[in-house]
Amino acid sequence: MSERVRRQVMSTACIIGFFVLWELLCLMFHVSDIVLPRPSQVLATLWTRFPAIWPHALQTLYTTMVGFGFGIAIGILLGMLIGSSKLAYDVAYPMLVGFSSIPKVAVVPIFVLWFGAGTVPAILTAMIMCIFPIVVNVATGLAATEPELQDVMKTLRATKLEILWNVGLPRTMPYFFASLKVAATLAFVGTVISETVASNRGIGNLMMIASSSFDVPLVFAGLFILAALGVGLYIVFSLIEARVTGWAVRSDSFAAGG
């Protein structure tokens, strides 16, 4: 127990230390806030301009979550298809790899062309950013399902759907959650890219405008918000993951609670 507390204290201290070091170095070398604002300046900006930043943060969060949601739904369906059918695997995998190699910035103008500037292209960009890791992981998880476990179901004359539901999907959950943590952060990247290019709302747009007027502390305030949202989402999924897939790491808390 004390070992755990010590580790937590140490890690927290190191993270705080990083920002303190940043602050001190800026002060020591007299770095202008137009080049690199100090953390304290960023915090002050966040505090004083909160009413102006807040709606943008909400917009970005909302857009990301919707895009992420669609991404999860489509990602799971595609992953299940690819993981359970050889033909789908052969067809979809090269296409997916090719598609994910396209820089998403290049896709945003196309979305804008189709749907106009604003929320829709941002949602779509967030979605396509996060689909790839989810598809790959779900498909891998299904493919990695032990044939012995499937045989258990087959001797019981289980249908394909029952096998998928009782063995395939639970077996895939650790892979799925690992991909969610990556996908959640990618979804933010997607949203912000789209907002930067074609939107009048959202953190991406806020940072665009701020940097064009050399309001660097506000740009950094936007970055801080994005980082905080990303960390928040990551934590949420880690908690869900621990509850759902504790069996994979054989955690005692899972055994006691689950």
Add this chain to the structure above:
Amino acid sequence: MNAPLAHPKPRAVDNVIELEKVRVTFGTAKNAVTALAETSLRIDKGEFVALVGPSGCGKSTILKLVAGTLNATQGNVFVAGREIGAGAARIGMAFQNPTLLPWLNIRDNVMLPLKIVPPFKERFSAKRKTEYRDRVEASLTQVGLGGFGDKFPWQLSGGMQQRASLCRALIHDPTLLLLDEPFGALDQFTREELWEIMQNLWIEKRPTVLLVTHDLKEAAYLASRICVMQARPGRIVDDSTVPFARPRTIDVSFEPDFVTLTQRLRQRIVAARAVQEIVS
């Protein structure tokens, strides 16, 4: 692959398992490996048949054919008078490894067949907390796992997992029980204890049992009939009944008749291996 022929002769339901000129080969024409040469085997309802032989002799192949997880290259497999896949028999199977689902606790693992197999699955969600729970608990108690229902597989030793896996194979009152060396990885005392449990169960409910093992003592103790198999190509070379009265105790295994039987089986296998070595 050729389509299965329509069956003119109706099968007697008593022949709970019938392999009719079954062949299994793996791989394609050039480097095909014959896992099972043309084999016919009839097992009557309520029999306890053991398949023994060296590894690679096709005993697991026969089990997979009957379980329906493997298709015959040639010939027909009937279970309860129907061609395999029709799903007539209620099958319970225990494997060499416990193969418990790691995300379910022991209780839910044992309950799995009740969720899948009719008629149990019909009112599963209503009964899982009451009737089925008691059923599972009773079954776990029978193998000495009472009170372990909330544990997860990884929290149990290999022997305990194997016991749970036996419970899972039996929970839905199978009419056909397939055992693929389920006692192989256990220590001797646990093994003998589970033999006894198995025998009592068979006497009580009289399912048809097909046991794959390479332990001759196990085969002679449990089975009412022993088929000796030989490798390359896999085939049945000996088929004999076991005369000892039930219930058998471990002491029976030290009696002269028992020893003679296992000796004879052993010599049969050794002789087959010697021939095989000369050939290859």
